[in-house]
């Protein structure tokens with residue numbers, strides 16, 4: 001099954017049959033491939049090639065660079081169903097979400113193609129006569145991309161589409177849990193390269209490897225930008241190492257996303273928003289709803305409605321007609337059970353969270369989504385457990401709800417459901433939510449590519465995808481030109 005898919009996606013059989021590192025699907029835990037893990041020396045060799053490619057690519061006009069990304073978008077459209085299915089098999093996402101992830105790749109390609117004609121700099125009024133000033137945006141160099149298992153293809157595409165139109169080369173180290181989708185992306189990109197014709201060899205490189213490969217990317221001074229997506233633990237290691245050599249990083253780390261549910265809210269809408277945000281991708285999105293901060297007057301009703309909705313959620317093979325697929329592995333299941341035990345210790349009342357389908361799939365980890373009603377925002381609530389656990393906290397006044405929203409170490413996504421315009425505006429104001437994403441009457445997950453994506457505090461502060469995130473992939477140069485016959489100095493300084 002996987003062999004047929006990979007063949008259609010253009011991946012050579014040797015790449016997934018001849019390694020000694022097994023790849024398992026979370027759907028039933030079976031072994032579906034084996035890949036070779038690359039280490040430090042291979043990573044350095046790929047950076048060498050990428051550096052050479054960069055030196056040619058940076059001089060190709062940006063709209064022509066956009067043409068390569070346009071072709072890649074076309075290839076992705078052609079292979080959307082197969083790549084989406086592979087995402088389901090390797091990461092356990094339901095079909096709709098697997099396809100949605102590929103659609104995100106297509107969307108960012110379209111965005112980047114437009115951008116390739118809009119890498120604008122400013123023209124600035126000079127204080128000196130006969131002078132003009134401007135800002136120019138130049139390509140940066142080799143961009144290192146480190147990605148997490150839960151968005152195995154979209155995160156790479158967000159970075160790569162922008163990096164390529166910006167004139168950079170890319171070296172990608174995907175999660176060791178999802179090498180097959182990475183091999184498929186690389187094969188599809190090579191198809192686009194072929195159609196393009198004359199791109200430099202080695203423009204986009206793939207390193208299937210573990211931590212050692214990631215570290216080689218992080219430490220290499222020829223990689224001016226490392227865009228790293230994963231846990232806060234990973235960011236704590238990567239961020240300071242890149243900074244120590246004065247490199248730049250875009251860190252996209254853990255979230256602990258909340259919804260404030262106000263008494264005026266449209267509860268039908270809110271319950272649907274909770275369901276998708278808290279349960280989608282089996283709670284394994286960085287933007288998953290993890291905390292429900294609900295007004296005490298409606299708490300019991302809301303919890304009852306959410307429990308009723310949870311009871312109807314179909315759990316099982318993500319390629320069949322189910323809404324919740326498996327957790328990625330046993331470690332993830334153990335972490336979830338540990339968090340639920342801790343929630344009980346901290347005074348919580350837990351509903352759901354049990355293992356499901358264990359007889360049918362002894363080597364896979366399906367769970368029913370959990371709700372934990374908590375007496376306070378205790379330690380377990382402040383921690384991101386990458387599984388479907390929704391902590392419920394009651395509030396009495398709006399200031400308290402805002403405080404609870406912000407009183408966690410992470411700052412990725414947040415939302416409020418309300419029909420009170422004062423609350424909605426306050427939530428999005430300077431004294432409102434402290435997160436990178438703050439929505440009104442929409443859940444915390446499911447962002448569009450047009451906006452800049454990322455979060456504050458322990459989420460790392462990076463921004464990628466839309467808006468002006470492209471600036472992170474380029475270097476800014478300030479240019480002053482003197483077209484006069486004098487040499488006046490700035491600030492009126494006389495130096496005769």
Ligand code: NAD
Nearest residue numbers: 147148149174175214215230231234237252253254255286
């Ligand atoms: P992870 O941190 O275990 O691994 C992420 C990547 O980092 C992998 O490719 C891994 O090999 C690499 N890595 C780990 N340690 C490294 C090191 N010292 N040096 C270099 N590379 C290293 O994360 P995961 O379990 O794959 O993904 C889940 C986490 O990712 C969650 O915390 C989730 O919130 C986060 N995430 C964040 C975003 C975002 O945009 N903010 C998006 C997706 C996932």
